[in-house]
């Protein structure tokens with residue numbers, strides 16, 4: 001049995017939930033999972049039977065009904081009220097509770113159809129994977145105990161490229177997530193529609209496939225000379241790793257979503273498993289009859 005999943009992570013408000021919904025719409029439009037779930041396609045049914053997992057205990061509105069919702073285990077209000085915590089402390093407490101009750105997640109994911117790509121919509125608090133190893137441990141559980149072939153997609157908002165020092169901060173957080181999660185990782189520059197008109201293709205390329213050395217000059221101009229040495233060290237760090245590249249995402253654009261889904265499919269190996277299948281045929285037994 002193959003199980004595939006993608007953790008959608010990134011800072012608050014970067015467009016994670018919108019991207020999850022766009023992925024689901026696209027998968028539904030192309031009807032690719034209907035066969036993989038139950039050989040039938042009923043709009044909406046797909047969503048209840050798998051695919052979308054909400055891991056944000058503060059999320060209340062969804063474009064698609066989650067198949068699994070952390071709020072069925074614990075809500076942010078409960079955690080805040082019972083432990084006398086604020087919203088961020090409450091969120092950490094929710095995840096600690098989830099980690100102590102992983103059997104709940106195991107049983108919730110038990111019914112997920114074979115070969116379905118499960119989309120995990122994560123909260124925007126990046127401390128969950130940059131400071132404390134909660135999401136990394138969850139990823140280990142999914143890949144180890146539940147045998148998911150799992151990838152992470154890290155979203156960074158495109159408006160970060162307008163402020164170059166913010167871009168470096170964002171790139172560092174993407175790197176940090178990549179290193180902490182230890183699973184195949186895709187960086188995505190979200191909300192590209194917001195900056196497309198403002199930059200030429202060449203200028204945008206500088207950020208999508210960053211050469212920090214070139215951007216450094218611009219950052220120097222924008223920062224106090226006292227910090228130039230620090231800027232250089234940060235650039236050196238990004239350069240040394242040479243691992244950060246971004247794919248472009250416009251969640252309203254189906255081609256853009258398809259492009260990113262193809263990367264995710266490749267990362268988790270979904271495509272490899274699908275190729276031999278005859279999609280519109282019911283399961284058939286092709287083995288030779290055994291003679292008595």
Ligand SMILES: Nc1nc2c(ncn2[C@@H]2O[C@H](COP(=O)(O)OP(=O)(O)OP(=O)(O)O)[C@@H](O)[C@H]2O)c(=O)[nH]1
Pocket residue numbers: 011012013014015016017018019056122123124125190191192193194249250251252
């Ligand atoms: N212009 C534009 N806006 C977008 C895009 N994607 C998301 N947004 C908007 O950005 C805002 C935040 O989007 P969400 O999908 O809720 O972001 P999120 O990362 O899930 O937010 P949190 O869960 O609170 O961390 C919403 O107002 C979206 O409509 C996009 O591709 N283009």
Ligand SMILES: [Mg+2]
Pocket residue numbers: 016017018056059121122
């Ligand atoms: Mg969200």
